[in-house]
Amino acid sequence: MKLERISGPEGVFLTREQIKAHLRVLHDDEDELIDALGDTAMAHIDGIRGVLGRCIQPQEWRLTYEDGFSGGCIRLPFPGVGDAAAVWRDEAGDPQEAEIRRMDCGIWTEVIVTAPPGRAVEITFTASTPEDVWPAIRTAMLLLIGHWYRNREAVAVDARFDTLPFAVRSLLSPLKVHWV
Template sequence: MTDWSRLTLLDGPATAPIDLDTAKRHLRIYHDDEDEHIQLLLDAVTAFVEGPNGIGLALTPQKWRLSLDSFYSRNLINGFSPAYGYGAAYLDVGAIYSAISIPLGPTTSVEQVSYTDDTGAMHIVPADQYVVDIESTPARISPLYGGMWPITINYLGAVKVDFTAGFASTPADLKAALLLLLGHWFENRENVVAGERAVAVEVPFTVETILNKYRVGRFA
């Protein structure tokens, strides 16, 4: 199991990065006949870019849960291990440092860290017993200096981290990438466009360039 498969959406975004009116202006559509289709494409474009199945970003604020088997789970972040460098098979954080990395960003807050102890009882770790670094990428959570995480049951999903991720205001270049991709999909409604010669319909290079700037953790 990778960090990407450990994420669960708890509360979806209240706002979209691009609204229907903005999308229609970009497409130069001045009637309502295609609103349903444009909204469908807009949702698809957002899903293509957002979240663990996209580029590892939350485009607008939303709540997620990270599930770990213990506070010292082996997990790979960005293919990088502080001990072994890029390309390491895994990072044993317990052997190096006891920080939990949150693979989805930008993380803006951690609401709760909970765990199941060795008797099967669930507890919430008091917020004054750990520190959160949301300025790093990925964001990290660590016990206070000199402290340790509690002992957990040896079972799947023993540790849960509830957090909020997402831009307060989606960056302009990401919005541009969404609109460019929207326009591309609107004009090319099949995988292959037939004309004088068949042309493969791919994600525009400009879109890929922008997304690669923000892509987190892996190439989707």
């Protein structure tokens, strides 16, 4: 099984201007650092490796079973799934449309794909977080970027070390996906 992002989010979730306003930076000397911190915060929170375990903005993914698909129910790896479609590969490797049955189970989406046994199957789907929680995610990202901007080195004297600042944890914890 292989999971890959086909297309990322369109547009910028946090602009440089929004980040600079939060940091109270009026000069352009550190624009490269500020952009890097914004990208790092997004990577830290968003997607399959992010601390939320979900996609923030709409993005398209492909889940591939290359070594043959044996059927059954598949829980897609992200909550907030929009469209989903599937194809299977024939002997020549050409894609053939597969029947897909979708079941929404709480925040999760499960699919049953009908394809010949042992054939490679690709499931494409979109996933995102509801827009009504985007302000909390933006605020958490700004706080995290501010923390990294002020504490640029890993060494500190007389400081308490936390994995994430408390306010960031408080904003993100209710949105985190927990696998069971």
